[in-house]
Amino acid sequence: MGRVLIGFIVAAIIAAVVFFLMSQSYRTRAEQQTQQIDTLNQKIAGLQSENENLKNALNKVQSEQTALAAQNDELRKAIATFKATGKMPVLEPPNPPK
Numbered sequence: 140m141g142r143v144l145i146g147f148i149v150a151a152i153i154a155a156v157v158f159f160l161m162s163q164s165y166r167t168r169a170e171q172q173t174q175q176i177d178t179l180n181q182k183i184a185g186l187q188s189e190n191e192n193l194k195n196a197l198n199k200v201q202s203e204q205t206a207l208a209a210q211n212d213e214l215r216k217a218i219a220t221f222k223a224t225g226k227m228p229v230l231e232p233p234n235p236p237k
Contacts, residue, residue: 217228 220226220228
């Protein structure tokens, strides 16, 4: 009976050591994953900021394109008027790009 008790105690100690080592491994892995998540969240925030900046730049370019298209139409009309009448039409000076 003494041998069974000693065997049970040794098995319990071995199980406790294995459980402790496994829990340390899981904690370490959890900490690494937390760090990776934090790093990825920072990257996401940076990319979202860059995306907003790019959207603003795109809007600026599109508004300039619209203004240039309107100026182009005005110049075409002025050329057509000049060809038809022989007189130079009065044009407003174009606004400089923003």
